[in-house]
Amino acid sequence: MFNNFRPREGETVYLQVHDFLKQMIRTAALQPHDKLPSTREMVGRLGVSRNTIIAAYNQLELEGLIYSIQGKGSFVQEAAGPSVAAWEMNWNSRINDYAGVAEEMDPLKHGVRPERGMIAFSSIAPDEKLFDLNNFKRAFLDRVSIEGEVVLNYGYAQGYQPLIDYLRGYMESKGTDMFGKDILITNGFTEGLDLLLSSFRKRSGRILCENPTHHSALRLFRMHGFEVRGVAMEPDGLDLEQLEAALAEQAYDLAYLIPSYHNPTGIVMSPDKRVEALRLFGRYGVPVVEDGFSEELRYSGAHVAPLIATGGAGNGVAYIGSFSKILFPGIRVGWLAADRELIDALESVKRARSIHTSTLDQSLLYQYLHNGYFDKYLKKARQVYKSRYEAAVHACREHIPFVRLSGDGGLHLFVELDPAVDTEILLDQCYEQGVVFTPGETFYTDGGGRHTMRLGFSRLTEEQIERGISVIGRTIRTWEPANE
Amino acid sequence: MFNNFRPREGETVYLQVHDFLKQMIRTAALQPHDKLPSTREMVGRLGVSRNTIIAAYNQLELEGLIYSIQGKGSFVQEAAGPSVAAWEMNWNSRINDYAGVAEEMDPLKHGVRPERGMIAFSSIAPDEKLFDLNNFKRAFLDRVSIEGEVVLNYGYAQGYQPLIDYLRGYMESKGTDMFGKDILITNGFTEGLDLLLSSFRKRSGRILCENPTHHSALRLFRMHGFEVRGVAMEPDGLDLEQLEAALAEQAYDLAYLIPSYHNPTGIVMSPDKRVEALRLFGRYGVPVVEDGFSEELRYSGAHVAPLIATGGAGNGVAYIGSFSKILFPGIRVGWLAADRELIDALESVKRARSIHTSTLDQSLLYQYLHNGYFDKYLKKARQVYKSRYEAAVHACREHIPFVRLSGDGGLHLFVELDPAVDTEILLDQCYEQGVVFTPGETFYTDGGGRHTMRLGFSRLTEEQIERGISVIGRTIRTWEPANE
Structure with missing residues (x-):
């Protein structure tokens, strides 16, 4: 009865033996008080070393699944506790296409x-x-001494107020007109985009983006069931003729663009193209989601304002920001800067889905920025x-x-x-x-x-x-x- | 032309004046180089104090929207930078029912x-x-000195390995048979439930739960378009007769239960009822999502094992755990303990939606638990x-x-x-x-x-x-x- 043990490569062998025997006890192939073969016998039956068998038996005994009697050997323990109500589900059959994609x-x-x-x-x-852990530690101790236990308790869905205020100023320093706009703190860029896509009414069910584009964005588009239309890239960004043809041909629910240090091409879209592209999107009424993911990593040339700044007083651009390509991606803090009405709706979705982003992480990031460590x-x-x-x-x-x-x-x-x-x-x-x-x-x-x-x-x-x-x-x- | 200013209650007045004037500049009601009324004149027109007007003018000047000439007054600045491509979107019309709910x-x-x-x-x-901030600080310094910069960089979607291992043991200590099951770290209970609901194939489109039940869960059910059927509560939990009748009558995609310190009734379901309820769910093939949100807050009586433990070797229960009602809810760390196949699918969804839960928060929670501070x-x-x-x-x-x-x-x-x-x-x-x-x-x-x-x-x-x-x-x- 021990013949169908087949060790799998790359996994600890004694745990495999343990799992194999546990399964036999579970399925009642081994009954309570049945004697297990001695470790010596088992070597021959399973084709593994004696030390491996001993380790597996020890583990089973630790878990209360077998017991040993000095000089007699090991025996299967009776099932403990009240009678269980075990039953099996086929979870794979319950998973939908969203998770499948x-x-x-x-x-x-x-x-x-x-x-x-x-x-x-x-x-x-x-x-x-490159991370300056010492300044991060300082920021932690500073913030904790200022805020006390509050940094560990619930906060608000929109985010930690000092960080919101800071990022509002930060967006303004990039030339963004924040009048009528607001900030929502997210668990990084990815959650920001997912919140948007989840909350977007599907009319055409189609998204327009650069081709190629960020693969995590592509994955989310497909998970949410959007059809994707790509527009080719030129050395200074989006091919505007192709863009106009695409806009004229079909309707789109939104456009997703990475105008600076585009992923994957690394291209920065020229200022003139930004203005022209935005005019086109405005003419066709297609809102733009701007991914500003590594805008800070400019090594030469002049700063190019993000699309949301190019859009001036308009509200057609929703900007998703992140420091994750520079600063501490492990703390998962990003932000959305967009029209106040949109932020207001997404705030409710954020609250419903994850309450809020970690108060601790937000307050640490704020303190780090506030102390001037970021610059x-x-x-x-x-x-x-x-x-x-x-x-x-x-x-x-x-x-x-x-x-x-x-x-x-x-x-x-x-x-x-x-x-x-x-x-x-x-x-x-x-x-x-x-x-x-x-x-x-x-x-x-x-x-x-x-x-x-x-x-x-x-x-x-x-x-x-x-x-x-x-x-x-x-x-x-x-x-x-x-x-x- | 300044007559339609109406201050709103509860908002800073000078900012309202600022916004009012900014809007006039925007909409070209005030043209470049137009002279603004003197601060004295404005007092009469807007009906606010002179200091308020001065503060508003200063702010506008800071933002480059107006300029002042000594002895002459303040003037509207010409629009700066390249011509913008401003256009307006009606975002409310783009929001779907999910966000609406x-x-x-x-x-x-x-x-x-x-x-x-x-x-x-x-x-x-x-x-x-009640939070012991000093031990939390100690955990922070300990973890950072052990892991270094790693706690600030990207981690894995499933979670921080030491915390996963710890929680696996923690679930076992509650009597859970973790064989064939696995752990996924989430941003608290709420994200755990949302991940599950997002990934669940809708067959009947119906969820069964206690009535009353946790309102945040109800909100997520409705956002995801599920119909909800409630089963009344008795002093020792779910009314089993009603439950059986409900199961016999219709199909359900899943059941959501809070067996311990139920929200809102605070009732603990009796061990016998747990076994009986699970048998019923098994018979009808309805998987159970168990909310273990404040299981730790027992003040008297014996520990009652969670449903996932009652389920023994079976895999029909997915358990969502959280320390947020006891320990540091601000750090947003919860977990799902469930069938390995299910966790595997949800891990991909988690990665697609938010990459992972904060490495820092997970590693701090781990260290705090590991140091024995939690007990x-x-x-x-x-x-x-x-x-x-x-x-x-x-x-x-x-x-x-x-x-x-x-x-x-x-x-x-x-x-x-x-x-x-x-x-x-x-x-x-x-x-x-x-x-x-x-x-x-x-x-x-x-x-x-x-x-x-x-x-x-x-x-x-x-x-x-x-x-x-x-x-x-x-x-x-x-x-x-x-x-x-």
Whole structure:
């Protein structure tokens, strides 16, 4: 009866033996007071070491599932407590398409995951080595001594008032006219976008965005059942002719744009295009959701005002902000700046769904900003990321036979290769050499981009950047001899 | 042209003047280089003090909307920057029913809000004066010194591993068989329930629950478009006959239950009923979502195992846990314990919607628990809340002519009055005497309960409890002379 034990690779063997026996006790294949085979006998039956069997028996005994009698062996314990009302559900049959799409498009369940020691261009998370933990500690102690226990109790759905006020000023400093507009604190950019999409009336059921675009946004669009129409990117942002044609052709519920350091292309949309694009959206009555995710990471050139600022006194743009690509993404605080009526509705949705964002995290972020630590930190972070950015651009120029290279700042570059190169296959080949990146297809609205890739450099040293990109370049050249 | 200024009560007057003038500049009622009336003249026109006018002008000048010339006065500035692309959206027309229900059922937008100094029985938030901030600080410094910057960077959607492991053990200590089950960390109970409802396939589109039940759950059911069927409560929990009749009559997608210290009635469901109810749900194949929100607040009697423990090796119960009614609700950390397949799907939804719960908050909570502070704190909190509970029970018996009084522990009592008493009207009358509570109707699935109320005592002193309840009692007696 112990013959169908098959150890699975990569899992602790004694726990597998434990689970196997527990299952037999559960299903009454082993009855109360049945004697278990001795650990010696079990070695032969299960084909694992005696120490493994002993560890499994010990664990079962700890849990009260078996008991042992000195010199006699181990026996199955009687089920404890009142008679249970156990029954089985098939949960998978209860999961809807919304969750199904989330699983299907979950990068951690399908993508290639770098192993330890590999050079990973797949991340655009900030480098935690840059975080100034001491100032963060100071902010914590400051805030706690000012607010006391209040930072640990319930707050309001709209957010922590001092942080709201601070961000209002911050948006104004970016040129935004906040008159008639308001701020809602969210659990990062992602929750902000999800709150919006959840609350949006579907009329056409269609969303317009840049192609390629942020894959997490694409995933949310699809989860919410929206059809997605992409508009191609030019070196200075959205192709306006294509945009106008798309607007003329069909109706859209909203447009989603990343005008600065666009994900994945890294392109900054020019000021003139911003004005022109907004006029077009206004003419067709399509509201714009602006993703300002790494606007702060400018290394050169002038500051370009966000779309919400370009929109002046108008209310057609809802801006989603985040410091997560620079500052402490682990604390999950972002914000929405938009028309007051919209914020008012979303505040109720936020309250219904998660009450509010952590009071502690909001108040710490506020204190950190208030103490002026952010500006100092940003200066340092910009310097480091700028060097990595330049190293990445240099290495790409040196090693990669690209058709187009883009990235005006931020934490990543985007590479377009000869259309004959398939970056999914390229990834497999680079993986074997210890280098990974993000194949571009995942960012495309239309299944295109198989010859593109995103290279995130935020967590790599300049030396790793040079070495990794040279591996990618060499692999492209040898893999595609026909193109040489 | 300045005649239509009408100051609104409760808002800072100079900001209102500022907004009024800004609007005139915006709409071009005031043109570039128009001279504004002197501050003296404005006093007469707007009917506010001169200091108010000066403050408003200063603010407008700060924002670059007006400029002043020494000895000449203030003038409207020309619009700065490139031509804007301002346009107006009617956001209200873009909001869907989901958000509409959230607004409609938002207690902070419709309910009576206590003023400062009132005795408020409307809250069941913990009393922050009990929080042991020093141990929390210690946990912060401990965790930060162990983990370093990692606590501030991105984590995984399922949660912070040490906290997951801790909660797994915690669920086992409540008697739960975690074999084949897993944990997902959420932003409190509310997000846990919302994740579940969002991901649930609608078959019948119907949910079964206790009547009355937690109003935040009711709101989420309605936002997600579920029809709700309530089953009456007996002093030891769900009326099983009604339950069986309801199950036999119709199909349900799921059942939502609060078996311990039920909100709002405070009833603890008896162990026998738990077994019997679970058998019924099993027979009809209806999965159960168990809300364990204040299970820890037992003041007397034996521990009753949660339904998920009663379910033994079965997987039909999904448990949502939270420490928010005891420990630090401001940090928004809760958990789901359920079948592994279900957790796996919800993990992807969580990742898509908010990436993960704050790494900082999770790691602090873990350290706090790990350091053993929770047990010490719980002992102290139980003692304090027990005294308040007893004071509340005593005062109700003394002052309130109730038909039924319930509450076996937790942070609130539930009072059923003579059906002739309308607690909405009673609330208005008590409000005038400085006392507020929660009228019961909001908890009912069927518009019933107009003669009931919930009394939360967690944040009140024993003296306030006695005084407040005596006011309520007196008001009932004088308001309903027909019943005397």
